[in-house]
Amino acid sequence: MLKEIRLKNFKCFREETTFPLSTINLLTGINGRGKSTLLQSMLLMKQSVEHNEYTNKLILNGNCVNLGTYEDLQNSESALEEEVEIGFKYNKRDYNYSSLNIKYTLNGKGINTIELFYQYPVEEIIFKYKDKLERVSKEYAFGNNIFRSNWLVTTFDNTDDVEFFLAHINDETQSSECISYSVLPLKNLIPHIDHLDIDIHNHYSISVDVEKYKDNSAYWYAEISQSNFYSKIHYTAADRLGSQEYYKKINLNDFISVDKKGENLATVLFELKEELVNDKLYLGENKQDLISQTGKWLSQIFDTKVEIEIKDNFNTFEIPFTINGKQHNPTNVGFGYSYILPIIVSGLIAKEGEILIIENPEAHLHPKAQSELTKFLAKVASCGVQIFIESHSEHILRGLQVSVLKEDIEINESDVNILYFNNDNEKDSSFVQIPVNADGSIENWPNDFFDQADKDYKILFGF
DSSP: OEEEEEEESBTTBOSOEEEEOOSEEEEEESTTSSHHHHHHHHHHHHHHHHHOTTOSSOOSBSSSOBOOSHHHHBOTTSOTTOOEEEEEEEOOTTOTTOEEEEEEEEETTEEEEEEEEEEOOOHHHHHHTTTTOEEEEEEEEETTEEEEEEEEEOOOSSHHHHHHHHHHHTSTTOOOSBOEEEEEEEETTEEEEEEEEEOOSTTOOEEEOTTTTTTSTTHHHHHHHHSOTTTOEEEEOTTOOOOOSOEEOOOOOSSOOOOTTSTTHHHHHHHTTTOBOOGGGOOSSSOOBHHHHHHHHHHHHHTSOEEEOOEEOSSEEEOOEEETTEEEOGGGSOHHHHHHHHHHHHHHHOOTTOEEEEEOTTTTOOHHHHHHHHHHHHHHHHTTOEEEEEOOOHHHHHHHHHHHHOTTTOOOGGGEEEEEEOOOTTSSSSEEEEOOOTTSOOOOOOTTSSOHHHHHHHHHTTO
């Protein structure tokens, strides 16, 4: 899971800005303050690895975003020769003490440097060898790019220390910073790590086979470097497709998604219609397959009985809605039904460890539907999917607050991360992180943070 994103000289963020992240993230606030820019940093990586999984360039204009030229990417106050930095901090869900930091430095030619730092703090080992720890840095060339990796190493005086060290790295609950590794060619914008070498004094040299130690925390080095990490992002854009009489049949990629506008929606429903959804997302008294549960969640959100089906024509699909027993073409029902459909399907097909980005989920929905949709997304987050929501709706915010209280949703206050992008130039940061309490309440309520209704009431009633 992504734990933070760092941006420097990237569009509106001149100085390095660090955004803390959690399981479900709400980005809200003043227009033009960087909400979309934060999402674009992830989508930039996604479209680059989808273009070529072995790329050593970032694709500024692709399937997800169109950022123009490198000069457009830079902050407007920066000099042309100044570089852009995009950083990600990742931690494996099963090992919350382990982290991987990646920083991409770009110039006008693309990626210039990728820097990695792996951290495995374990108090017992660090204390035992604290006087012997040494920071080491190496650089590796790949094409026109330089990859710099940093780690802490230690030396051992005798075989007893070696055995002690190995005993701890084989323990699932512990690991160590005292490791080094080899970096091989780039894949999915992450240098591929083939094995871990432990540096040991007095000619004690041990190579740790990643496959052999799958159960210890060292294994996820290879896991993340070999995975399609950046490409496993589901993205539903603000300008997604609305009501359609027909959908074209699409050839799906290995990573199945509905596409940012929902153009793949019908093909995904057809190809996966019999796939079972996650048990946590299953609404009872119905089949557990994707097509049935999609209708069931639409019924839940719109508070009316909705069923959908997928009709296979020669080279197109149809997705008629049956509402309260009567079938309708999508163009003859409320626009919200079709506009919400890509979000529901994306949430139902997303797998643990993947990311779901949604822009303006509230579009064309009345307040109750917005609240129910938010609870659905919170349910998806409880399945291990990291969610990013960009929204201006108070009902989306309230839905998250209520989700913290509802035991059946299984998220708590630490899973919810609210970033309010403000317009106060006197603040050190362009955003404020607003915590949610265990009872769903919010104490820190900045000016202009969903308070317009109160301000309007004061004017109307003369307060």
